[in-house]
Amino acid sequence: MKEQWCLRVPVQDGEAARRCAIAENILDRTLRPRAENGFLLIPVLSPREGELRAEFAENHVIEDLPRHEQIGGIVVLQDDDAAGAEKILAARPSAHTALFATSPVEGEFRTKTFRVLAGEPTTETMYHEYGRRMAIDLTAAYFSARLANERQRILSQMKPGEKILDMFAGVGPFPVMLGGSAAFVIANDINPGAVLLMQKNIRLNHLTNVLPMLGDARNLAEILSPLKFDRIIMNLPMDAAEFLPAAAPLAKPGTIVHLYSLVESEGEHNEDIFRVFPGAKITERVLRSYSPTSWHAVYDIEVAACE
Numbered sequence: 233m234k235e236q237w238c239l240r241v242p243v244q245d246g247e248a249a250r251r252c253a254i255a256e257n258i259l260d261r262t263l264r265p266r267a268e269n270g271f272l273l274i275p276v277l278s279p280r281e282g283e284l285r286a287e288f289a290e291n292h293v294i295e296d297l298p299r300h301e302q303i304g305g306i307v308v309l310q311d312d313d314a315a316g317a318e319k320i321l322a323a324r325p326s327a328h329t330a331l332f333a334t335s336p337v338e339g340e341f342r343t344k345t346f347r348v349l350a351g352e353p354t355t356e357t358m359y360h361e362y363g364r365r366m367a368i369d370l371t372a373a374y375f376s377a378r379l380a381n382e383r384q385r386i387l388s389q390m391k392p393g394e395k396i397l398d399m400f401a402g403v404g405p406f407p408v409m410l411g412g413s414a415a416f417v418i419a420n421d422i423n424p425g426a427v428l429l430m431q432k433n434i435r436l437n438h439l440t441n442v443l444p445m446l447g448d449a450r451n452l453a454e455i456l457s458p459l460k461f462d463r464i465i466m467n468l469p470m471d472a473a474e475f476l477p478a479a480a481p482l483a484k485p486g487t488i489v490h491l492y493s494l495v496e497s498e499g500e501h502n503e504d505i506f507r508v509f510p511g512a513k514i515t516e517r518v519l520r521s522y523s524p525t526s527w528h529a530v531y532d533i534e535v536a537a538c539e
């Protein structure tokens with residue numbers, strides 16, 4: 233048996249989903265899709281939230297590879313396995329480099345350090361997501377492909393002409409995906425390396441309404457007031473709730489705040505939210521499990537009218 237991330241779609245939608253996975257460069261060609269209770273499980277390379285892990289029996293394994301995640305042309309192995317890295321690169325024509333993370337996500341910039349296990353000695357790559365492309369440097373700035381579906385969810389909720397603020401924008405995945413449908417996006421990050429890549433990604437995608445900013449999110453209200461936003465994205469999962477007071481002056485009745493956080497119990501941040509946004513409507517969704525006792529959640533907070 234081999235475990236892999238997969239898309240789970242009704243059998244009749246299987247071929248369309250498989251084609252999408254090919255277009256997105258995320259189809260895992262070392263495993264054959266398999267059917268289960270009227271659904272097709274299509275193995276994919278990089279986990280996105282909402283995707284599940286499933287077991288594939290020996291007869292579905294075309295080639296057995298060590299566990300890894302692919303971001304553009306880079307594969308990141310779970311284990312320090314140079315031989316396995318060579319094997320993965322041989323099996324994945326789209327990958328040029330295999331890395332092993334030598335640190336956890338750390339520091340204010342939320343970056344990791346890596347060692348090259350095989351292939352080109354680089355941590356830079358080009359990543360494609362739903363028709364957009366982004367330059368990534370895994371040592372210079374945080375990036376994860378896992379929120380790709382979440383970005384699509386937000387895009388599908390947007391109304392024409394929204395003003396959007398991303399307080400912790402990194403290399404700009406939310407601004408790049410949402411920019412085309414917004415009036416404008418202000419995209420802030422404290423890491424100069426992330427902002428440089430974000431500027432490049434804005435240009436790569438011909439966006440003229442995304443404004444990158446370098447700074448501490450704590451100071452945004454001072455700089456941006458009296459501007460008010462229709463949507464505020466807060467993706468700093470370890471500490472985002474701490475920044476709710478910094479977001480408050482930039483919100484108005486009806487603003488939607490998307491607060492991403494690692495939590496250990498349902499409703500963990502409700503008190504923090506109500507303190508800053510009294511009467512807000514909160515919808516909490518689980519994105520994925522993070523450890524046996526914690527998970528990655530998003531709180532959609534609709535700011536209430538003042539009484």
Ligand SMILES: C[S@@+](CC[C@H](N)C(=O)[O-])C[C@H]1O[C@@H](n2cnc3c(N)ncnc32)[C@H](O)[C@@H]1O
Pocket residue numbers: 340341342373374375376379399400401402403404405406420421422423426447448449450467468469
């Ligand atoms: C988890 S990453 C998310 C990046 C991006 N939103 C994404 O989805 O890839 C959090 C980002 O917040 C930035 N950050 C951390 N503290 C900050 C602060 N006080 N003000 C602004 N940005 C900050 C880090 O540099 C990092 O790029």
